[in-house]
Amino acid sequence: MPEQSSPLDLAEGDPFGPHNLPYGVFSTPDHPEDRRVGVRIGNHVLDAGAAAHALGSPYAQLLAQPDLTALLSAGRTAWRDVRRALTAWVTVPAHRADVEPLLHPIDTVTLHLPYAVADYVDFYASENHATNVGQIFRPNAEALTPNWKHLPIGYHGRSGTVVVSGTDVVRPSGQRKAPADAAPVFGPSVKLDIEAEVGFVVGVGSEQGRPVPLTDFRDHVFGLCLLNDWSARDIQAWEYVPLGPFLGKSFATSVSAWVTPLEALESARIAPPARDFPLLPYLEDADEDEAGGLDLRISVAINGHVVAEPPFATMYWTAAQMLAQMTVNGASLRTGDLYGSGTVSGAEPGQRGSLLELTWNGRDPLDLPDGKRTFLEDGDTVTMTAWAPGPDGTRVGLGEVTGRIVPAS
Template sequence: MSEQSPLDLAEGHPFGPHNLPYGVFSTADEPGRRRVGVRVGDHVLDAGAAAHALGSPYAALLSLPSLNALLAAGRTTWRDVRRAITSWVTVPAHRPDIEPLFHPLSAVTLHLPYDVADYVDFYASEHHATNVGRIFRPDGEPLTPNWKHLPIGYHGRSGTVVVSGTDITRPSGQRKAPADPAPVFGPSVKLDIEAEVGFVVGTPSRLGHPVGIAGFRDHVFGLSLLNDWSARDIQAWEYVPLGPFLGKSFATSVSAWVTPLEALDQARVAPPARDFPLLPYLDDGAADEPGGFDLRITVRINGEVVAEPPFSSMYWTAAQQLAHMTVNGASLRTGDLYGSGTVSGPEAHQRGSLLELTWNGQEPVGAGGGKRTFLEDGDEVTLTAWAPGPDGLRVGLGEVTGRILPADAR
């Protein structure tokens, strides 16, 4: 009996030809050789080798050790390459050429698929921002006065963006509880997650030239899941008056797979209704397509589901975030990554951080046979997600997993 082809997928597989996310992989026999791959089912297609085998004009572009050249090539090339790969995996005549070029997902090593240029993180969920405001300002307004006028964000540290599967060492730093007479130094005792979606910039922009909402499709290649690890106790002591710093910069985990925007056309939805008119550069009322994405995220700790945040509830869209972070003339670079901010919905089980799920440690949640307020050493956190696709299919997003190691004892 012949071995089943990697192209013979189970019906409704979320990583079928309607999806085709990009990544970078290496194999055990050539660990130093990184290659662009496309996920099909539970296999990875060596995209460069397939392009060469079929005489594609994109062979050179797909034979590089990262996605950066593809990202920089622009929207027309993104579309044409995707169409070519779709034909490679769906046209029966191509099977003899490409079937030998698949590798089982379980047998490859996945790498950070692009060189991260700049990293920006936002604070775009009204439910998350409201919960945080109620936790820390119980007697005041939960939202700050600027929150509904602009997408609040901060510039992070691109050098500590790591691929899914990378262990996360518990950070140390200064922390001071309100009743403490002075700060102390030591490992964070309030290590948290933030379930987010990251958007990957392809086409750069010129310094001094803002990118409007309508430019989203021309500049953003795709998206992936993102976990913005957060040391809440370090963050709480340091963030006044300039915002997050060491409480965030120690690690940000991203999926090994980047899903092209084109794969998510059926997942576009209108964002929640706004309370009042926005300034013109943020007004998406006349946009050509709905600004939101219907992504269904699941958060697991040690295998147990702790939250299911809905991305469709995000107040600020990725297009508005792009417009805001360039409105002052800041330029985009290929490989720029910007995070949506914590995704939280209106229900208790839809909160995308332990800060909210446990109400700052007051209400522990189950986590694989135990209870948690914040993360403990050895905990493994996994984010998964899917989106509606064509003909009732689901579009799977690559998972993000990280395991907590004890603080460095040095």
């Protein structure tokens, strides 16, 4: 009889090893209403609240919860201490007998949106993306608006339609008007698109009227997720002047089920890019050890076929700058606030994070194994994955975000 292998004995280099430990919320088929905080280890989910209880941990209260809210709001010291405890639970042999029965194979559980999204803001922080979009949508003007290199541009999105990875997305209907049309027409979007983004999850809130400085980024932001900001380009193009995107975006935004703590991404920190203009002091990060860029490698697939590999390292604005910008007017933060980076696009054509850019607004269709694509067709499944450099040559896997397009209702 072969030796029984433990779910804790991971293959070398597993991107969800003990150096990662992202958080999520799961339920099991036996108790579908009982949502529990889970931590991913390999292809298993550890019932974190049950483990804390079994091991007599002081964090049982924080982890035996139906979502991540209590943990998110607990603050940086608690985040560090809980992570240390979890690392011990999944690595110290003496804990195995307690921990192993609390591991669920990931394909046997249901993963849920891990926290209530408070406010959702979407930024526009990739210079390549903003330049491409400017060239496509405003061909007779400068691609970047005059403000673009002075502040991270952003806008509020709809938090009530943020859904967890795996949720079907209904093709939205709305008004569109081609330049040649005499009047707008109504119908299902014919330019349904994706946007490959990274989402940042706020743990600790702030007081209204008090800006949060860039240097406090790690005191407020708990971690990150992958985010697909589904976009109906035809609806968006007709509606967005003068007040910005609305229905072209608000039908659905998908996030990965796993929130990767910033602490797992220490090895992925890189210098921010050189900036072309002097920054105002509240955005200046040249001397800030706490700020900086992140080396995340994203991959976007349609029906299993990789169509783009956007590098987050190319972003012009950092997540800490976005946080400073979002609050510099005194806007408060709340636990569960989510902000997206905006579409991540690298300089190369194969690094563009939207079909708008990949097909140049439909001019250059993609050749997929199942046919040509300009924009998404009903039945298409989009899956984004990502990894970041971890300690000692490892990789830190981010949870995937996937969604399938179903026909307009």
